[in-house]
Amino acid sequence: MDFKIAVLAGDGIGPEISVQGVDVMSAVCEKFGHKVSYEYAICGADAIDKVGDPFPEETYQVCKNADAVLFSAVGDPKFDNDPTAKVRPEQGLLAMRKKLGLFANIRPVQTFKCLIHKSPLRAELVENADFICIRELTGGMYFGEKYQDNDKAYDTNYYTRPEIERILKVAFEYAMKRRKHLTVVDKANVLASSRLWRQIAQEMAPNYPEVTTDYMFVDNAAMKMIQEPAFFDVMVTENTFGDILTDEGSVISGSMGLLPSASTGESTPVFEPIHGSWPQAKGLNIANPLAQILSVAMLFEYFDCKEEGALIRKAVDASLDENVRTPEIQVADGAKYGTKEVGQWIVDYIKKA
């Protein structure tokens, strides 16, 4: 294949981990005989500082013309503490999602044996957890009509049938490729939008007779995910509920710094770590590059390059087993590895494989 990759490094630790992702991408392409080219573009606080827009038109064009976006992280505390700031890095994320039509956010929740002890859950509950949260990403309350004055405010949780159908299709298809168990999460006992979601899911379910589809209220799902995470295979839900549940899901694995995600839709797909820009660690060479590197694995898998993805996953597992780890997951008397060293080790592993 011939990959044209848009690289959006963003803020904080973004640039450091981005480099590791790119190096791994290149190493795998070389090994498997793919061509790859990169185009770099600005976003987030970096882009606000430079051109006053967290997702400038030029960046959008670069993304649109690429096969995939390798994204790192955005966010800078100087904006959080400035109530007068009119433009914020997060708006760049929302703009990217909307402009690229990234309606499906795919978040695998997986555990790594050697990191189970980092989970806040009891080991026996979490060790068999292996599921995918699918969050609708361009509709609902985040994008619905809003109003605010000094005395009242509202947001509108608006969904149309095509928006719901296309995300449910993604979810059913993921379920088909996995253990064939789909959980549709809503609040259909109270919300009209949820009732439409549930109605459409019930209409579509017969088209996937092999998939066991169940329906769960969001409050129950928030509990079930802690009480019995191994229950889930594929979970799908709307934007706001998904925001909360995907984050809850990521934390139970005990390996937040290792989890990648994909956002796919109408145009170029985006692959990124689920963690943020960790501004305090910027430039210290301590950030864990594995989530970024695993997002490269998701990228290959998206293009049906299964062996390429598998090799990256194997390299990551090997690095963990050999205690080639960044400080936050290092064993007590382990050697010290930084962001670069972990990335380099994985590149070498791939070359030698």
Added chain:
Amino acid sequence: MDFKIAVLAGDGIGPEISVQGVDVMSAVCEKFGHKVSYEYAICGADAIDKVGDPFPEETYQVCKNADAVLFSAVGDPKFDNDPTAKVRPEQGLLAMRKKLGLFANIRPVQTFKCLIHKSPLRAELVENADFICIRELTGGMYFGEKYQDNDKAYDTNYYTRPEIERILKVAFEYAMKRRKHLTVVDKANVLASSRLWRQIAQEMAPNYPEVTTDYMFVDNAAMKMIQEPAFFDVMVTENTFGDILTDEGSVISGSMGLLPSASTGESTPVFEPIHGSWPQAKGLNIANPLAQILSVAMLFEYFDCKEEGALIRKAVDASLDENVRTPEIQVADGAKYGTKEVGQWIVDYIKKA
């Protein structure tokens, strides 16, 4: 004092645990020289079956004229599986909340030493957890304008300044009575309604200079509650977020069957277990009455009868210590106690105290 109590037993195990709550109420009143009278009223599936309305006008009148409502649980699976059902038990809950103006749902999350091992979290994380979730209960998406047809649907997350001010006042006052730490949970980086909540909280905070107030996005709160539950003292949030977070909070304690809640507001306050109607256990004398009994403790505390509340809590702790427990929390070789037996033991303890 002279207590006039409306008793709403509801469905499933409701009637069984209701009796235990009433008996404990009576025993405490006798001991402390309070008068108490009860008026019984129907609600939930029971009321649908009898009069076609899950919260009939007559029940409303009984509640309105009482000092407090002792509520048990509503819900029957026959309604869940019937998509043609126009009236559902849950609507009775919503009607009760709206009609009695129960805008503040107070949910203490506490752990019981002997039940820590039941928590899905690692013991060291959860053993010091002791916080209160305050959920706005009569506004937001649950009650905002709704629309649904075959092709689109929406719900409106609408809040007015007075609605926000009154619930935040409750929250600040709870914080003053506790460890003086309030966490306001919202999604102010995306939602207009959240921005109004945050603005009003920031306006009110200077009136409570002793309270440390912090602001947290709902996705972060869902993670923090699992990663470090001991961080929280009082948490306050809007209706939908509160639905999810209070349930998440209840499960981390490992003692869902023991947690009570209060809903307070413009008229008569309601005290109830957080658990549901558990229809499968109906009539089996196996349901744990402790959440209902502890809701009686909350009732006394609401009326500033601290000793009365404390005695009930002491009795409950003693029952747990002596292994006088219902099956789901019984120790391996413990004696068998049913709903009635646990309730009776606590009544006896109170009488002898």
